Structure formats: structure tokens, C-alpha cells
Amino acid sequence: MPQTVLKSCDQYVADFERVEKRPIKGKSQVYLTGVDLGTAYIVLVVLDKNKNIVAGAHRSASVIKDGMIVDYIGAIQIVRELKESLERQLDAELLYAAAAIPPGTDALDGGAIKNVVQGAGFELTALLDEPTAANTIVGLKNGAIVDIGGGTTGISILKDGKVIKSVDEATGGTHFSLVIAGAYKLSFEEADAYKRDPKHHKELLAVLKPVVEKVASIIKKSIEGMAVDVIYLVGGTSCLTGIETIIEKETKIKTIKPQNPMFVTPIGIAMNCSQDIIY
Incomplete structure (x- = not known):
């Protein structure tokens, strides 16, 4: 099951990476957009009416902290600029968008996310939690989706697909x-850039092992007493090469991640x- 799912999920990601460089300009009457407001990046993904990925864009941003919007105006501006850029590339208007929030934070930040998406010129059609959104293309029936983002780690445990x-x-x-x-005597910005370069990952894994083990302990505590036989990692921080090996060793549960x-x-x-607007 996990290997089959991984291949399908990898294909979605490959499609996105391809159209981000070269959008597919067609004649779809309706376009559907996903807006992901992350701690490190804001990502927009555009689908045609048949749910094929046709365009996308992402930009580094510092508008979110620990899953909460800290720069409301900045968030609207970046989403609007990405939206307008994609509209020029597709020669079409992007009207409908879905968004997501960290699990359990809807009472705190759901309204703010909604306002950002609408403030950027979209009609909001869905607002769901991030791990559930990820599972739309992961397709796990039983297991745990772990979304390790810039500020938070979100965990959703699924049974029979729910x-x-x-x-x-x-x-x-x-x-x-x-x-x-702290370890390299760098500024936060320098450290963040250093972390993103895959050629440093092998060396950094030893430095970051205690933090990865903390993430693993959060996962272990969250799934304690639950019948979880696979952990699926998503989120930008999961890009760290080898992170899945440490988490699997600590949790003793098979841990996989896409490309x-x-x-x-x-x-x-x-x-x-969809085209069903949330009011």
C-alpha cells in the first residue's frame, strides 16, 4: 500500500514542479486554486476544471509564525501578487480557492486565513486542516499523516480513510x-538558507538529531494506543534528507515520504x- 501511494503522490508533485516552470495554457472555463500559507513559503497550485495541475508558484515568506498569521497585510500582498502572475501566465482569471490551517487551530486562525484569501481577490470554497488536505493525494486509509512545517508539526491519524x-x-x-x-554561529537567516541546501543535509542530520527526535516523540505521544502501522511525512521540513530514518527508528513504525x-x-x-463559495 505505501509504495503504491508514494508513486501516485510523487507523480502529482512532479506534475506541479513541471508546470511551475512551464504552465499549461488551455481553454478551461474554470480554474481551481489551492493556497497554502506556510511559515517559510506561500504556495499556489492551479487546477483546470478536470483537476489537472496546470500552473503553480511559490515564494518565501515570513507572514506566519507557529501556524498563526503575524503579517496580515504582507500575506494578502504576496498571495495577490502570485495570483496576478499566474493569471497573466494562463491568460485567465482565478476566482475560486481553497486553503488550509494546522489541525485544531480553526477557532484561532480560520477566520484570518479566510480573510487573507478573500482579501487577495479569491472566493473561498474550502477550508480544511493541512494533514487532511495532504491525504487527498497521499490516499492513506490507515496510518498517520505528519505535516512538519516551519512552525508546527501537524498529525492526523486515519482509520478507514477518515x-x-x-x-x-x-x-x-x-x-x-x-x-x-547556534551550532554554526550564524544568523537565523543564514542558518535557514544553509539548511535548505541538500548538500549540507548529511552533515546537519547529526546536529539536528535531537530536534528530529523531539518531533518523533511528539508523534509517538500522539499515536500512543492507536493502531498506526505507517507514518507518512509531508511539509517543507520533511525535505531534510534522512529525517524519515530517525523518525522510523524512534517510533519503530515504517516512515515514508515523497520526493x-x-x-x-x-x-x-x-x-x-470547487465552485461552492463559503460565506
Whole structure:
């Protein structure tokens, strides 16, 4: 099951990476967009009316902290600029969008996310939690989707394809960067950039092992007493080469991730977009 799912998920990601470089300009009457407001990046994924990925864009951003919007105006501006750029590339107007929030934070930040999406010129059609969005293309029936983002780690446990438990903890890529900054005497920005270069991952894995083990302990605590036989990693911080090996060793549960876990959640968000507007 996991290997089959992984191949399908990898194909979605490969499609996105391809159209981000070369959008597919067609004659679709309706376009559906996924908006992912992350701690490190804002990602937009555009589908045609048949749910084929036709365009996309992402930009580094610092408008979210620990899953909460801290720069509301900045978030609207970036989403609007990405939207307008994609509209020029497709020669079409993007009207409908879906978005997502960390699990369990809807009462705190759901309204803010909605306002950002609408403020950028979209009609919001769906607002769901991030791990559930990711599972739209992962397709796990039983197991745990773990979304390790910049500020938080979101965990959704699934049984028979339905989420039975969701958890969100404030540990993620920001903490990784802080550890690197301290170890290498770098500024936070320098450490963050250093972390993103795959050629440094092997060396960094030893430095970051205690933080990865903390993430693993959060996962273990969250799934305790649950029948979880596979952990599926998504989110930008999961890009760290070898992170899955440490988590599997600590949890003693098979842990897998796609080729580029950063884009799984945004693609899943887009797949949940429709023309049914949320008022």
C-alpha cells in the first residue's frame, strides 16, 4: 500500500514542479486554486476544471509564525501578487480557492486565513486542516499523516480513510534553523538558507538529531494506543534528507515520504477546491 501511494503522490508533485516552470495554457472555463500559507513559503497550485495541475508558484515568506498569521497585510500582498502572475501566465482569471490551517487551530486562525484569501481577490470554497488536505493525494486509509512545517508539526491519524484524531505541536523547521544558528554561529537567516541546501543535509542530520527526535516523540505521544502501522511525512521540513530514518527508528513504525514533501499539502488543498463559495 505505501509504495503504491508514494508513486501516485510523487507523480502529482512532479506534475506541479513541471508546470511551475512551464504552465499549461488551455481553454478551461474554470480554474481551481489551492493556497497554502506556510511559515517559510506561500504556495499556489492551479487546477483546470478536470483537476489537472496546470500552473503553480511559490515564494518565501515570513507572514506566519507557529501556524498563526503575524503579517496580515504582507500575506494578502504576496498571495495577490502570485495570483496576478499566474493569471497573466494562463491568460485567465482565478476566482475560486481553497486553503488550509494546522489541525485544531480553526477557532484561532480560520477566520484570518479566510480573510487573507478573500482579501487577495479569491472566493473561498474550502477550508480544511493541512494533514487532511495532504491525504487527498497521499490516499492513506490507515496510518498517520505528519505535516512538519516551519512552525508546527501537524498529525492526523486515519482509520478507514477518515481522520479520527488531529494534533498540532509548535515544533518545526524554525527550531531546526535556531539549532543550526547556534551550532554554526550564524544568523537565523543564514542558518535557514544553509539548511535548505541538500548538500549540507548529511552533515546537519547529526546536529539536528535531537530536534528530529523531539518531533518523533511528539508523534509517538500522539499515536500512543492507536493502531498506526505507517507514518507518512509531508511539509517543507520533511525535505531534510534522512529525517524519515530517525523518525522510523524512534517510533519503530515504517516512515515514508515523497520526493518533495513540501508541495504535497498545497496540491491536496487545490484538489479540495470547487465552485461552492463559503460565506
